Amino acid sequence: MIHPGHDYPQAIAKALDDASLQKILATYLPQRCERTRQGVEALGDPEAFRDLAKQIKDYSIAHLDEMLEELAEQFEARGGVVHWARDAAEARQVITDIARQHGCRRCIKTKSMVTEEIELNPALEAAGVVALETDLGEFIVQLAEDRPSHIVTPMIHITRQKVGRLFQEKLGADYTESPEALTQIARRYLRDKFQQADLGITGANFAVAQTGTLCLITNEGNGRMVTALPRVHIALMGMEKVIPRTVDLAVMLKLFTRSAMGSPITVYTNLITGPRQPGQLDGPEHLHLVLLDNGRSRLLSGPYADTLDCLRCGACLNVCPVYRKIGGHAYGSVYTGPIGVAVTPVLMPEDPATQVMPDLCTLCGACLEACPVKIDIPRNLIGLRQESVAKKKVPWVYRLLMPTWAWFYRRPGRYRFSQRWGRRLLCLLARKGWVRWLPGLGAKWTASRDLPLPASKTFSDLWDESDGTLT
């Protein structure tokens, strides 16, 4: 889940210096946010939809064990097979075992964050299965031997010029920058692969407990190809994605697609209930569902359970000022952006990278405002920061500064003392009311900003001197 050896300062500096990335983020994300804002507004009563969606998800999470049992029962009643994977290693084992069992060698995949989470592709390769990504963005990322940088649009960081060169180099195509032409090149290449594949691996956007139905949405139709053509289909799904009834799916889908890209519906919506039934023209002979825990039960039993409501729509990424500045790779995790820094530290608490993640946030609240299911990410990140302090994993300078600051501010007398003496100290460094250089931590501020001197008379001074008249 976490990029091994990820160096935050280096990755952040690289992202900030990458002019192409900065241009992409500054251009596309505000546009996308405007489209999603309009799309959600068009629902008429977006708040009512959000509240309802949150209710549906909260209910599902609160009754997760019952719902998963019902899902498994319904899924198997229609001829599917359900597997339960405690962690990433178990999930990889289960999936490669199924592939081996059915003699599969050529796998096609739809975009699935959870398959990235468990690092599935290298395991498939080791088991002798060639896995090809068929989502255009993931296909490009795979060809480029890169990583996805956004939950919904994984190749947002790659320009079409780069894609043109990539297709030229890796597919022998003539160079073009036209998105339509590039898409046609990919389409022709993938067409054969769809037909030759013997295994399809997908995630699932939702699973309906009532009917044992998997819901998979795409704009490209690759979901249809991957789940209908190969003789074996394996769906890997985070266990929190189950919802109660088909009617709940209607609410979730309406909100999901509008929050993700501003569209009322995706081009293709697949509802998969069971493998190919007698008399049906297409569909796999074998349908498997792998339900993944991998730390989700830890989330479920803790104070951040609301993050399990996440639909993986990417709305929080699109509005986040930090994501807009550093893009997806700098976060160092499969799950990037606000939701990424909220869940990764709980799913992978031992990894040192998770200490930094909650700090990749200004607590501006844009994510909470955009989230279709109202996950309070800022509140959760403050909670994670508190855990770091309690475990003494915060640098000593803050462990000294914060309590000292609080001690001075606790009583009016000490507070005023610190104001006066703080100002006197800063005066030594100031010119014409501004400080251009500070030592220690302060140097990080003064690297690009001046610090104004505190006022020569505080508001309290002015009040006292005028007996509260302030004339």
Next chain:
Amino acid sequence: MKVSLFATCLTDTFLPRVGVAMVRLLRHLGCEVDFPRGQTCCGQPQFNSGFHGEALDLAAGLIEALAASDVVVSPSASCVAMICEYYEQLFSEEAEMLAKARALAGKTHEVSDFLTGILQADFSTLPLRAAGKVTYHFACHGRGLGLEAETTVDLIQKIDGIEYVPLANQEQCCGFGGTFAVKMAPISDGLVADKVACIVATGADTVVVNDGGCWINIAGYCHRQGIAVRFVHIVELLAEALGLMEPAAEGRA
């Protein structure tokens, strides 16, 4: 109406003129304003960085200082958000303090919200006059309180003689985020640079910023870059427009 001022530590220390403007404005609109002297800080910097014990201490002090007030008004949405959204969490294990915290949250308001929502002052009937080209940066914590950019924009547009220019990416965070500005300085620098680029693009000579944290960040960056723009809180702009104070070169006494 009797109101108590919660000045906030940033306003008290760096922006006393905002406090003065606010008091003069409220009194002009018929309020009786007092300033409970036991107040210091709401504890937000400590809370946001995870030092909840220290935050609790400061919060207890503030609750006590404002206990006797009927209505509390503050110029800073982030401090009001601290009281109204997070004090509940800080005192969740202490029934007595929790009741007091809830009482404070119930009576505390951010000033633009107070003026338009509670006092319901009709600014269109007041003689508001000023000059200049003005834009507005929406400070993040307004979101949590349900504040809207339109509230302040409406007030700006009621001033005769002002040319209002909308700011691109008006609601995007300026990059301050408290300790974020120091912990993640390169990202913060990038964000404040973007914000200032948007400000410069408006051609405005005055920027309305209703938050001391945003101000210290954006104004500090502008000063370093030699960008001569005036920053004011909406209460300062209104007080000036009503002739309750002289326009000053910078938003400080």
